[in-house]
Amino acid sequence: MSDAEPTTDDALEITVPSDPLAGHAATAYFWGHVAGSGDVTDDSIEVVTNDEASAQVLATIAGGDLEHDTTTRDYAHDTSITRTEDEYTLSIGDGGDGDGSGESDDAGLLGRSGALGLPVDGRGNYRFGAFASYDRELLRGFLEGCGTICFKSSSGTVGISFVHDDRELLELAQDLIAECPVEAPMGDLSETSSGGYWFGVDDDAAPDFGAWLYENCEETGLFAPSRRRKLERSLEQASAYDGDET
Template identity: 65%
Template sequence: MSDAESVIEGDTLEVAVPSDPLAGHPATAYFWGHVAGSGRVVRSEASITDSERRRCERLEVVTTDEHAAQVLAAIVGGNVDHETTSREYAHDTSITRTEDEYTLSIDEDSEELLGRTSALSLPVDGRGNYRFGAFSSHDRELLRGLLEGCGTICFKSSSGTVGISFVHDDRTLLEATQELLADCPIDTAVSELSATSSGGYWFGVDDAAVPEFGTWLYEGCEATGLFAPSRRRKLERSIAQADSYGE
């Protein structure tokens, strides 16, 4: 991967990408936000010969938006697979939802997996803490990737407000996300971390802060293409519903 613009097939959008996948850049910030929010390392056995097997690793990033999946692939390469899945709702496991999922798979053989020798070389330090310092100048794209990776958006009909929450099994990641929100230029108060019924954790953005925060988060995103159109539409539609609530 070099300093260039990757063209998304079937579209005129071009995404600028840096040579170093961990360098401070809007595209890498967006990508690693998605990786932290919905990425996982998958290990599988692959045959080389009849008598020899080796262990392979790959990085998978899941999104429900096809455009976002193609953008992530344009940034780092890899293959995108599509399937329809049903899963439990994080806040209430009695509710299931069916949706399209697009999985970006990056094999270990792909340019030594983003220039690193192992899929485990994610942006974390030796203690396993997330290190997002390289993306401090691109907090908008990083937070956008995190929201699209592990965030939820809903219109609350009972109060006429919009809810944004972040849900993940990794408490440390959510704590790091809270710190990012505290440092962003928009006054974005958040709730304390709570346990979900599925065994993970979640926190919410204060409803009063959502309209300004959401507008800032997606401001200018069309110029770079670093966003999930379906997620932005849902946020904008929910904010519009809140604005017209009670009229």
């Protein structure tokens, strides 16, 4: 394990506000993950990640119970391709109290009475106004929840894309990226073969956008080490590309 990769003990030292909806880097990262790969109901939150360290961080922020499994699923862009990977599921509420003890909590889900007390409106749309000052952490959580990072051997470039079933959520992500301090043009939303939607940051802008997204993330611990390593490896491959790869 590298020095940059947080251990479980490191994750427990992450600064967490008492209010799960307060404007804070940790809550922005958590809700980005929930929006990207989670589900919010009236009495529970469930969020899924493939990175164990990130799963521990999310549990430190919001409590709940973690379960580990291995899953095989279709690749989002091409359902003829499957991949097998670790899957960590964090469950909050639905009989738990949000602190991992598994006991009931009269205060409700994360101290709120149902999903409407969370940053989700009556139609299930997310409201991220409270996290406007933490757009980097919010986008980082969202990318780790429903994004992909890859090296494109055909062009020697790095690809960063977002895939989700909710078109409006992806449009919100596009708005956040458009407002970030680095120039990051994007493609239009397109349908995937699995029935969802996706868009990608332009290849020329992906290195600067990716570097900004993970800049100084060790200071807070709010990141998935495996995803950052994937970005670093992809950038190294792009830098070494000489046009001869097939």
